[in-house]
Amino acid sequence: MPSEQDQIEASIIAAVLAGRFRPGTRLGESVLAGLYGVSRTLVREALMRLQTRGIVQVSARRGWFIVEPSAGEAHAAYEARKVIETGLMLSIGQIPPETLKHLREHVEAEHSAIQGPDVTSRVCLLGDFHVHLAEAFGNPVLTEILQNLTARTTLISMLYQSSDAAEESSDDHGIILDALEAGDLPLAAKLMAEHLDRVEAGLDLTARTDPLADLRDILVPGTSDAKPSSAKTVPDEPGPDHRKPINQIK
Amino acid sequence: MPSEQDQIEASIIAAVLAGRFRPGTRLGESVLAGLYGVSRTLVREALMRLQTRGIVQVSARRGWFIVEPSAGEAHAAYEARKVIETGLMLSIGQIPPETLKHLREHVEAEHSAIQGPDVTSRVCLLGDFHVHLAEAFGNPVLTEILQNLTARTTLISMLYQSSDAAEESSDDHGIILDALEAGDLPLAAKLMAEHLDRVEAGLDLTARTDPLADLRDILVPGTSDAKPSSAKTVPDEPGPDHRKPINQIK
DNA sequence: TCCCGCAGTCTTGTATACGAGACAGGTAGG
DNA sequence: CCTACCTGTCTCGTATACAAGACTGCGGGA
Incomplete structure (x- = not known):
């Protein structure tokens, strides 16, 4: 299949x-x-x-x-997540202890990953928490939607993330779980909304790797905060240059 | 383009x-x-x-x-809509009068269509209301998601709809608009959830054109018992693989 | 020296060719 | 008469061929 x-x-x-x-x-x-x-x-x-x-x-x-989401699209993605995940928290009802345990373990894993140096797995785990939460609801349609949205926001954070507040994020996850465990759904919803707000606030929507940034900054000073180290141009296909007899790596 | x-x-x-x-x-x-x-x-x-x-x-x-959504998938789709649209109502804030007016006109159009004999445009309009509501929120991501979900539920109602409660639906829409106009978002959310519940309840999830239904009923009596109206069965994937006769449209 | 034009190359966009699996209908055997 | 097989046809799955737009680099002219 x-x-x-x-x-x-x-x-x-x-x-x-x-x-x-x-x-x-x-x-x-x-x-x-x-x-x-x-x-x-x-x-x-x-x-x-x-x-x-x-x-x-x-x-x-x-x-x-x-895709290179614009600042507007980034906002839209987070807003969409906020709407959906808030609604999810309010409707999720009682979570089976088994599932709750798995989520706990996931948060544990996040904590461990934060200690480690591997940024990649960290980002991956932090996003996965939300997907697993959706899975806990048991609705495949919603799960798929949130999977897509999470992938999108992962890209966004790659573009805009300035302060890597991973630890804070993970703590948020724990607190949300607490609320769910206590059965306080409105609180969970509120916490989720705040969490997503916080994550979005942690982005620097002006930090985008924009080849025109400098130019724009010169022409219209003040529109884009000059980020010294961001003068990188569009990354060109890394890896060995091809144009060789196509190397089949089957 | x-x-x-x-x-x-x-x-x-x-x-x-x-x-x-x-x-x-x-x-x-x-x-x-x-x-x-x-x-x-x-x-x-x-x-x-x-x-x-x-x-x-x-x-x-x-x-x-x-697609021929199963009863389980149908339920999942409506549930997803409920989660998302409820969250939407809670987050939508103040709707510009202009937009509100357009939505009113839409409900008017629904009412007119209900008088007419054209089932097609009626179903279309009833679904469109929700899409327009999403548009009012101004988030293209959410709009697209709800467009897809609405299309899916349209298919579902085509499969399962028993009582065509179009008029009731349209009334619901009007009431939801009232709540939004009054700025009572929690009420709007509650009404929306009830509305979607009502629509789903209007389906007869046992009514599916299933050539194996009778057979299954004979073999395993009670599995597909036709409870008159309150059949709130949530069958877990009875068996998605029905070899249905193929409608050739040549 | 700088600018404009032009051709070459590389890319996707679209069409076509060929192969393998699935279903249908007929046929032979019981 | 019924069952099992077998073959023909139709379908998607994948690869390849051809066309056309877009970027790049060079060369000629001002």
């Missing part, structure tokens, strides 16, 4: 969630086809599915790119 | 929303390609996008079909 397409799709998503793809990275159909050892058709279909999930976008006859 | 694919996708969605496709209808790639005068490739890509939106599904080497 896991068709090759699904594998490609999952592989790209995993790479995105793991932070191995920066927003704006170009994903050439031919390159990916070569990497996966399949034809462009499969790659293309996987990319189109990712497009409807808001992970990648295509620019006509230029290529596929990991 | 409006690529041919988008047109195909939109065309199919429109047909679904208009009720011109029954759930379970087969959509052959070749047939559609012939109808639209394009190659199978474009049709296929449009169908895959519809697949991620939950409108169609593919059965390997058999064909594409308009």
